[in-house]
Amino acid sequence: MSKNGNTRKRPPPPPQPSPAQTPKHHAASQEDDFLDEDVFLDETLLLEDEEILRDSEGRQALAARLSKWSRPPLSDAYVSQSRSILFQQLEIDYVIGESHKELLPNSAGPAAIIRIFGVTREGHSVCCHVHGFEPYFYISCLPGMGPDDISRFHQILEARMKEVNRNGKVPKYIRRIELVEKKSIMYYQQQTSQPFLKIVVALPTMVTSCRGILDRGIQIDGFGTKSFITYESNVLFALRFMIDRNIVGGNWIEVPAGKYKKTAKNLSYCQLEFDCLYSELISHTPEGEFSKMAPFRVLSFDIECAGRKGHFPEPTHDPVIQVANLVTLQGENQPFIRNVMTLNSCSSIVGVDVMPFDTERKVLLAWRDFIREVDPDIIIGYNICKFDLPYLIERAETLGIAEFPILGRIRNSRVRIKDTTFSSRQMGTRESKEVTVEGRVQFDLLQAVQRDYKLSSYSLNSVSAHFLSKQKEDVHHSIISDLQNGNAETRRRLAVYCLKDAYLPQRLLDKLMFIYNYVEMARVTGVPISFLLSRGQSIKVLSQLLRKAKQKGLVIPNVKHAGSEQGTYEGATVLEARAGFYEKPIATLDFASLYPSIMMAYNLCYCTLVTPEDVRKLNLPPECVNKTPSGETFIKSNLQKGILPEILEELITARKRAKADLKEAKDPLEKAVLDGRQLALKISANSVYGFTGATVGQLPCLEISSSVTSYGRQMIEHTKKLVEDKFTMLGGYEHNAEVIYGDTDSVMVQFGVDTVEAAMNLGREAAEYISGTFIKPIKLEFEKVYYPYLLISKKRYAGLLWTNPDKFDKMDTKGIETVRRDNCLLVKNLVNECLHKILIDQDIPGAVQYVKNTIADLLMNRMDLSLLVITKGLTKTGDDYEVKAAHVELAERMRKRDAATAPNVGDRVPYVIIKAAKGAKAYEKSEDPIYVLENNIPIDPHYYLENQISKPLLRIFEPILKNASRELLHGSHTRSISISTPSNSGIMKFAKKQLSCIGCKALISNNDRILCSHCKGREAELYCKTVAHVSELEMLFGRLWTQCQECQGSLHQDVLCTSRDCPIFYRRKKAQKDMAEAKLQLERWNF
Amino acid sequence: MEPMEIDSEKTLQRKQATYTSLDDIFEIQKETYRGQQYSQIYFARLHLMRTLLYSLVPNRKPHLPVCTILQLEEGKECIIVGTLYKHMKLKPCVLDEYSKERSATPLVRPHNFMHTDDNLVLEDDSGRVKLAGSVLLPSAYVTGIVVALHGKETDAGDFLVQDVLEAGLPPQIELPLKSSEDKYVVFVSGLSVGSSTSNPLQFQLLVDHITGHLGDEKEQGIAAKIVHFVVAGDSIEIPRGLLNGQNLASKDQSRLSEPIKELDILLTQIAASLPLDIMPGPNDPANFSLPQQPLHRCLFPGSSAYNTFRSCTNPHCFELENIRFLGTSGQNVNDLEKYSEAKDKIEFMERTLRWRHLAPTAPNTLGCYPFTDRDPFFIETCPHVYFVGNQNEYKTDLIKGSEGQFVRLICIPQFCTTGVAVVLNLRNLECHTLSFGTEFIS
Structure with a gap:
């Protein structure tokens, strides 16, 4: 159900831009722009009475049904507030409310209240209101500013703030300005600290407006107009709080007894709700007992909508007909709640609580009640953020159910939707909707999988096929309405399907260890869990940097372009690839986490960088500085240790420890945590370099990143030189070693020896020898040998990978078309099979023969159609495309044929290229594979030969074969061509059908039936051929259709699945059709 | 001669x-291939066998009610009739031939696809239920058999089999x-x-x-x-x-x-x-x-x-x-x-x-x-x-x-x-x- 995947789920078209709509909710939260958004507590409050009235609408029966799933009751110690509250926090946000009179007797007016949501060990839900934490930032103090100057500056700033924020009810914008001793993180400075001003403001959003004022410049008496660089003014308030209180995402927090006060009036649905001062919180480091996970409740859900024929469901028209829910306790294997809410009756399903309702309104309200009663901490699903949740909310709006979107944990607070764009260098720009469900973490599996894995398709079908090796039945959205309009049985069918869609995300979550990995990532990097999915890489590094800087008394400037304005810098080096097929073992020498180790070895950091000006001025002794190959100067660690190297060191040591603990660990849950942690640590270490190079990032410093890559290049060259100098016949080795290729952090060496074992020994020797010439911790490692190895060009190679001399591990390929999705399956299969034959069987003639046979099959029209299907996503309608594209044109044509089944925007369009009139444009030659099958339309084999398979094939064969192109693509096997006759073309309507002899195709009269007089003697042989064909098809037919029954999970019901992602979809259809035809052929023999 | x-x-x-x-x-x-699927033969089989098995119940288990799988209630002893389906881990799957990357080691076709994790499911036209208990051994049964089972639904939603009623030899x-x-x-x-x-x-x-x-x-x-x-x-x-559809040489x-x-x-x-x-x-x-x-x-x-x-x-x-x-x-x-x-x-x-x-x-x-x-x-x-x-x-x-x-x-x-x-x-x-x-x- 991705934007490029499934047929059913697609975000509704973006709302018409109406400037009258609250522009505040249109916050563009780009990665490079962290903005706080103040939410006022009373703004979203509804009259509670109104809701109570609605509640008594006679839903007691439902309430009773739901109440058995509520959380465990509180023990007496909790009720009497005599024990401390210890909980794992999952979500931290803030609201603006009246400041707490008891806890903060000295302040008044609106203030930011931090809310921490979490779960205790017993499974109680917690909402903790933290008071007294104030937003602030720094500016550097002007030289000569005394206490009087500061207080005058305070007044000026307060006045300017009043001008900007006219409508505020805040009595005082700038709470206070403190003089502190800090140091900027940028550049090496000899003095220990400088005076800075810490500006404390009333509300978090005021940080931004105040920054604006200071950026533009402010008139100060006696100093003139000055503009200020602000420091740490881009830190989100919740993150600021976490950093200052040493809280990391997903850790355990304790509030001692007596230090908290139960809230006077419960604002949330949580069992434990209390107020406390920010200074009373105890944050536990996630170690030992505190590395465990609380039993939080994970809800996985999916909705079904009844769309109209030919349209994708839209919340303004199409009802929500089913909602399936599974709730699992973290750490358990099986969900403890399985239910489905349906519109109209539905037959029961074993082990599932089926809740039928007669109106859509009741379905939606039941779901809301369910959410409130079960109180999930994490909500998961597939594409819920872009489809399910917005759809439910917009649908409720259409139906006028004002009380529906109270799904969060805050009483009477409605869920808000806003459109966001998220852009990052890693993933490009994405538009999405953000639905804020207060106190509950949303975890959209689609987003997570898209973020972490590179797949050719992100539909739930193909993702679950990939990770769970399970094909999922796919019901076309045009059938959903039919099932809904049938009877209780057909709706049950739909419910089973809907449940499966709710179940698969849960399985994916478990299988891919997302909970563990993400919680650990949050703990390692210190950001809230919700940031991990919604924001890019840089906030994670920034969070670590801020934490470290705080310890050292450093402050981080908020500048878009720190350091020099240098657009790009030279990237990693790639040694010239000596293309060829290597039949001797190739040893691979890898730098273990090269970039982090370079940064550590050469002490590269913001605070060790010496400006060119300072180089001249400071007169630093040469033994105290490193001059990088790119020309920058950095202080060595003996003079001052950099922060980045320190962060990296910690990450790497922590990873080593996690890996060591992992070996010791016995408990599978503990193992999962540790494995997640070491992975998070690895990713974090590698993203530090990227942070310094992200020119649109938070604190880019190209001096650092270009130095890193320049050292990297130098090391690769150095390694090559050392290897080729040392391992020579002159040096006493059997052969001269040769570096055949080198990439960012690895070098491939042919030592010339014949056995894998000998290559491994030399590889180890070389790695050790060369490592010795580098500064620690840079280390060259030997890990693997390729044998044989096919090097095509840079970044493209294939080989058998050996890590021990007895048996190869696998076939490893890079940059060769096996996953590209706009290729047909034929290419993938052909390439795979060829590589298999070349590398594993070492049978080059066999590979050539295989290619020839395949090409002959293609030309002779013997190719399985499913291998020829090309799929492209339809992202907009035909008119919006500037260039005519094959799949867009086809979608238009299909719409003319039958609007109900034609692909819509967001669907993927599968097509094959067919033979067309001479001079037809490429985009006119696309056709629906099903239509092709049904009408015997001839495909265009030359298109496939020239545009699909020739390039990848030649790439593989050119290093191996002379005249590869002539040999493979133009040999005698390409002479014989067969093209099927279309059954629906104009001319065929006038053709008279006449029987031909099965043996020799001569025309025969009706009396002869099957064979001409010449072939009469060959009856037995020809019959055998016909019947063998039938027999093969029967076997295929049986296997394919029973497989579909298996996926569907039912023997007694017809298979409905139309998943075009399924590898056997076209095969199945074709088998059915071929079978009917072959049967007819066979019947000709019955005379 | x-x-x-x-x-x-x-x-x-x-x-x-x-x-x-x-x-x-x-x-x-x-009979021809007109797009029909296999569900119909299962349905015909279930129908034939169900009539037969229902007729046996009054003699063999007179005190027990007969249910469809939909009508099961937790803890209530009853008889259900349906088609067995056996989940088999090792059963070869046609999808693998299409989707899996070709493995380096050739697939060895085992003689028998049984595994200790195999389990049975009973299906009728109303639904499916997982079978539990040691009375019905998965090793002796296969997919497609129609049986009558005596047992009850457990709290886990499984059907605990207490006895099996087979049709027995035909007349x-x-x-x-x-x-x-x-x-x-x-x-x-x-x-x-x-x-x-x-x-x-x-x-x-x-x-x-x-x-x-x-x-x-x-x-x-x-x-x-x-x-x-x-x-x-x-x-x-x-x-x-020789039977690959190509024309053959006279030899x-x-x-x-x-x-x-x-x-x-x-x-x-x-x-x-x-x-x-x-x-x-x-x-x-x-x-x-x-x-x-x-x-x-x-x-x-x-x-x-x-x-x-x-x-x-x-x-x-x-x-x-x-x-x-x-x-x-x-x-x-x-x-x-x-x-x-x-x-x-x-x-x-x-x-x-x-x-x-x-x-x-x-x-x-x-x-x-x-x-x-x-x-x-x-x-x-x-x-x-x-x-x-x-x-x-x-x-x-x-x-x-x-x-x-x-x-x-x-x-x-x-x-x-x-x-x-x-x-x-x-x-x-x-x-x-x-x-x-x-x-x-x-």
């Missing part, structure tokens, strides 16, 4: 037996009065003419023996009592490589037609002297799905000229002297062996009778025609003789049913590897073998 000299003046007259073919239920004539037509005359039926299977293991002399010896061209008067006297000859599948082995044409001609010649000799039924098998030039349709007459230009030559379906059902025969060329039992276990093949055969279904694994793992309104493999009437061809060794047993039914079960070994044919005496349904060797034993 010159007729052999006859020792005595007396001419032996071959005995005759009345024969009725009951193959019509296995014939596919009007049997009473055996005709025992005649005092010996009349023999000879069964042979797996002649595999044209294969490397087949020995033409061995088959010729068999033919000569039953046509009365071998042995002394006594033996000829016995041969004269053979009233019927049944070939239970796999008579020809043709090189499959290959003859390689293909040679074994067929050879078989025709031998069958002609038999058909000339006694009635002969030939059934198609998995390797014969016939269709793949069960029921396999008769081998085409054009393959047997010589023998098909005789009216004693009958090309039959597989499974094959007929009556000889009012004794009912039912048999297959072995696919049903061989498939059961891949997906379940038993002490021997005879036990598999017995199970199919008790389940009242000749081929429960069809269509799931055994190819089968997608019937729409019937299930021809449902065994309505209990045969007196039940045989399967293409087995590794000869085995036979006589089983008795609760209502006095008794059935002779025969596993016919492959002739080309064992040289063994099976002889059945119609008088007392006793069985023995005929072994043909061509090697001298010193």
Whole structure:
């Protein structure tokens, strides 16, 4: 159900831009722009009475049904507030409310209240209101500013703030300005600290407006107009709080007894709700007992909508007909709640609580009640953020159910939707909707999988096929309405399907260890869990940097372009690839986490960088500085240790420890945590370099990143030189070693020896020898040998990978078309099979023969159609495309044929290229594979030969074969061509059908039936051929259709699945059709 | 071939037996592939069997209510009837052939796909339920059997099986009065003419023996009592490589037609002297799905000229002297062996009778025609003789049913590897073998 995947789920078209709509909710939260958004507590409050009235609408029966799933009751110690509250926090946000009179007797007016949501060990839900934490930032103090100057500056700033924020009810914008001793993180400075001003403001959003004022410049008496660089003014308030209180995402927090006060009036649905001062919180480091996970409740859900024929469901028209829910306790294997809410009756399903309702309104309200009663901490699903949740909310709006979107944990607070764009260098720009469900973490599996894995398709079908090796039945959205309009049985069918869609995300979550990995990532990097999915890489590094800087008394400037304005810098080096097929073992020498180790070895950091000006001025002794190959100067660690190297060191040591603990660990849950942690640590270490190079990032410093890559290049060259100098016949080795290729952090060496074992020994020797010439911790490692190895060009190679001399591990390929999705399956299969034959069987003639046979099959029209299907996503309608594209044109044509089944925007369009009139444009030659099958339309084999398979094939064969192109693509096997006759073309309507002899195709009269007089003697042989064909098809037919029954999970019901992602979809259809035809052929023999 | 000299003046007259073919239920004539799926045959099977099993409940479990799976209530004891489905971890999956990356090590095809994690599910037209408990052993059951189960739903939503009600042996037509005359039926299977293991002399010896061209008067006297000859599948082995749809060179044409001609010649000799039924098998030039349709007459230009030559379906059902025969060329039992276990093949055969279904694994793992309104493999009437061809060794047993039914079960070994044919005496349904060797034993 991705934007490029499934047929059913697609975000509704973006709302018409109406400037009258609250522009505040249109916050563009780009990665490079962290903005706080103040939410006022009373703004979203509804009259509670109104809701109570609605509640008594006679839903007691439902309430009773739901109440058995509520959380465990509180023990007496909790009720009497005599024990401390210890909980794992999952979500931290803030609201603006009246400041707490008891806890903060000295302040008044609106203030930011931090809310921490979490779960205790017993499974109680917690909402903790933290008071007294104030937003602030720094500016550097002007030289000569005394206490009087500061207080005058305070007044000026307060006045300017009043001008900007006219409508505020805040009595005082700038709470206070403190003089502190800090140091900027940028550049090496000899003095220990400088005076800075810490500006404390009333509300978090005021940080931004105040920054604006200071950026533009402010008139100060006696100093003139000055503009200020602000420091740490881009830190989100919740993150600021976490950093200052040493809280990391997903850790355990304790509030001692007596230090908290139960809230006077419960604002949330949580069992434990209390107020406390920010200074009373105890944050536990996630170690030992505190590395465990609380039993939080994970809800996985999916909705079904009844769309109209030919349209994708839209919340303004199409009802929500089913909602399936599974709730699992973290750490358990099986969900403890399985239910489905349906519109109209539905037959029961074993082990599932089926809740039928007669109106859509009741379905939606039941779901809301369910959410409130079960109180999930994490909500998961597939594409819920872009489809399910917005759809439910917009649908409720259409139906006028004002009380529906109270799904969060805050009483009477409605869920808000806003459109966001998220852009990052890693993933490009994405538009999405953000639905804020207060106190509950949303975890959209689609987003997570898209973020972490590179797949050719992100539909739930193909993702679950990939990770769970399970094909999922796919019901076309045009059938959903039919099932809904049938009877209780057909709706049950739909419910089973809907449940499966709710179940698969849960399985994916478990299988891919997302909970563990993400919680650990949050703990390692210190950001809230919700940031991990919604924001890019840089906030994670920034969070670590801020934490470290705080310890050292450093402050981080908020500048878009720190350091020099240098657009790009030279990237990693790639040694010239000596293309060829290597039949001797190739040893691979890898730098273990090269970039982090370079940064550590050469002490590269913001605070060790010496400006060119300072180089001249400071007169630093040469033994105290490193001059990088790119020309920058950095202080060595003996003079001052950099922060980045320190962060990296910690990450790497922590990873080593996690890996060591992992070996010791016995408990599978503990193992999962540790494995997640070491992975998070690895990713974090590698993203530090990227942070310094992200020119649109938070604190880019190209001096650092270009130095890193320049050292990297130098090391690769150095390694090559050392290897080729040392391992020579002159040096006493059997052969001269040769570096055949080198990439960012690895070098491939042919030592010339014949056995894998000998290559491994030399590889180890070389790695050790060369490592010795580098500064620690840079280390060259030997890990693997390729044998044989096919090097095509840079970044493209294939080989058998050996890590021990007895048996190869696998076939490893890079940059060769096996996953590209706009290729047909034929290419993938052909390439795979060829590589298999070349590398594993070492049978080059066999590979050539295989290619020839395949090409002959293609030309002779013997190719399985499913291998020829090309799929492209339809992202907009035909008119919006500037260039005519094959799949867009086809979608238009299909719409003319039958609007109900034609692909819509967001669907993927599968097509094959067919033979067309001479001079037809490429985009006119696309056709629906099903239509092709049904009408015997001839495909265009030359298109496939020239545009699909020739390039990848030649790439593989050119290093191996002379005249590869002539040999493979133009040999005698390409002479014989067969093209099927279309059954629906104009001319065929006038053709008279006449029987031909099965043996020799001569025309025969009706009396002869099957064979001409010449072939009469060959009856037995020809019959055998016909019947063998039938027999093969029967076997295929049986296997394919029973497989579909298996996926569907039912023997007694017809298979409905139309998943075009399924590898056997076209095969199945074709088998059915071929079978009917072959049967007819066979019947000709019955005379 | 010159007729052999006859020792005595007396001419032996071959005995005759009345024969009725009951193959019509296995014939596919009007039925075509029109897009129908396999759900319908399962539905037909469930419907047939359910009526039957429901009728048994009042006698065997009179106190228990009968439910559909939908009507199950937690903790309530009841009877449910449905089709078994066996989840098998190791079962080969056609998707793997398409989607999995080709692995470096070739797939080894195991002989048996069972695994200790296999579990059973019962399905009726209303739903599915997972079966629990130790009464129903997954190892003895396969997908496609219809059973009645006594048990109750557990709190986990499983169905705890307490007892299994199988349909048991079908009713049997009473055996005709025992005649005092010996009349023999000879069964042979797996002649595999044209294969490397087949020995033409061995088959010729068999033919000569039953046509009365071998042995002394006594033996000829016995041969004269053979009233019927049944070939239970796999008579020809043709090189499959030649049948890839390409045009054949004339040398290959003859390689293909040679074994067929050879078989025709031998069958002609038999058909000339006694009635002969030939059934198609998995390797014969016939269709793949069960029921396999008769081998085409054009393959047997010589023998098909005789009216004693009958090309039959597989499974094959007929009556000889009012004794009912039912048999297959072995696919049903061989498939059961891949997906379940038993002490021997005879036990598999017995199970199919008790389940009242000749081929429960069809269509799931055994190819089968997608019937729409019937299930021809449902065994309505209990045969007196039940045989399967293409087995590794000869085995036979006589089983008795609760209502006095008794059935002779025969596993016919492959002739080309064992040289063994099976002889059945119609008088007392006793069985023995005929072994043909061509090697001298010193």
